[in-house]
Amino acid sequence: MTFSDLKGFDDVFDQTLNNDIQDGLVEFFDWGLLQKGNYFNSDLGESSPNGQDYSRLKVTNEYSYASGQVWEGFRSNWVWQSGVNHSPAPITGTDHLNPGVSGIYIDDNYYPVTTTGEYAYHVDHINGRVIFDSAISRTSKVQVEHSYRWINVTYAADVPWLREIQYRTNQPDENFLDLDADQWRVPSDSKLQLPAIAIEVVPVRKFKGYQLGGGQWVFTDVLFHCLAEDEVTRNKLVDIVSFQNDKVIDLFDSNTANSSGAFPIDYRGVPVPSALRYPDLVNAYPGGRLKFSNTRTQSMTMINTNLYGGIVRITTEGIKSNI
Numbered sequence: 001m002t003f004s005d006l007k008g009f010d011d012v013f014d015q016t017l018n019n020d021i022q023d024g025l026v027e028f029f030d031w032g033l034l035q036k037g038n039y040f041n042s043d044l045g046e047s048s049p050n051g052q053d054y055s056r057l058k059v060t061n062e063y064s065y066a067s068g069q070v071w072e073g074f075r076s077n078w079v080w081q082s083g084v085n086h087s088p089a090p091i092t093g094t095d096h097l098n099p100g101v102s103g104i105y106i107d108d109n110y111y112p113v114t115t116t117g118e119y120a121y122h123v124d125h126i127n128g129r130v131i132f133d134s135a136i137s138r139t140s141k142v143q144v145e146h147s148y149r150w151i152n153v154t155y156a157a158d159v160p161w162l163r164e165i166q167y168r169t170n171q172p173d174e175n176f177l178d179l180d181a182d183q184w185r186v187p188s189d190s191k192l193q194l195p196a197i198a199i200e201v202v203p204v205r206k207f208k209g210y211q212l213g214g215g216q217w218v219f220t221d222v223l224f225h226c227l228a229e230d231e232v233t234r235n236k237l238v239d240i241v242s243f244q245n246d247k248v249i250d251l252f253d254s255n256t257a258n259s260s261g262a263f264p265i266d267y268r269g270v271p272v273p274s275a276l277r278y279p280d281l282v283n284a285y286p287g288g289r290l291k292f293s294n295t296r297t298q299s300m301t302m303i304n305t306n307l308y309g310g311i312v313r314i315t316t317e318g319i320k321s322n323i
Helices: 017-035 230-242 252-260 279-285
Strands: 039-042 070-072 102-107 110-112 121-124 129-132 146-149 152-155 165-168 192-195 196-209 216-229 248-252 286-304 305-320
Touching: 017 070, 017 146, 017 196, 017 216, 017 248, 017 279, 017 286, 017 305, 039 102, 152 192, 196 230, 216 230, 230 286, 230 305, 248 279, 279 286
Parallel strands: 152 196, 165 192
Antiparallel strands: 039 146, 070 129, 102 110, 121 129, 196 216, 216 305, 248 286, 286 305
């Protein structure tokens, strides 16, 4: 008797199709929204309508760091990608070896990301914060010119049950710099700012033969949870997602990208040198194509007076050649 190998994957520790689809969709929508202007630029010293400084960071009480070591902005998810075809372009610097925020200001003095010594730091773009190697004075004025995303595209596993939803974050309020203000006390890596699109691959799958000799069409359902603080924005998110019906997108091979060390963001939220954007990933590590079909709105609800939700369900179609 001859043993026949399991098919469809090479190693139990590899990423498989569900994860490739989810990774590809998050990167595709994140990049696609940037190309449509999904960001706001915070220039140095720019004032909000209520007189607060958009570029100002506040010191935070993070238990794993010394007091005065972590400083965060009023919005997280800072843009690091260059080459966005929207005007004005996001503030990301021009050094491709060090993409993203190019430097910070401490008490009106500029310090580039390459700074060493007393003020050495790194910029956590995911959580919208600056982390110094050693604590600085808590009375310092820390500012960063940066761009932050308006719509956050994320994995459904991150929201809302594992994170606290943070409302009214379109501008820093008069309590932003107050360490005891409840609205701003939750660490940035433990909260979700709205609006957001959370992507979830669900256990609905069908197969159809692709060709004689092997390969199959794989049909996988995906839910897009659209969350906003008002009905108008929720409706906008639902439209943005559902309008993609019949669109074909490229995926990247997560296993090859991972083994090559090509993922653009490291564990600290810092873009790696010459970080690959979504178009670069699909060109360098092609992982097949995916078509959106049978798009339908599943629900539109008002969860509470500050939270509106909608779900768009899409069936994705792709070819898996090794099954």
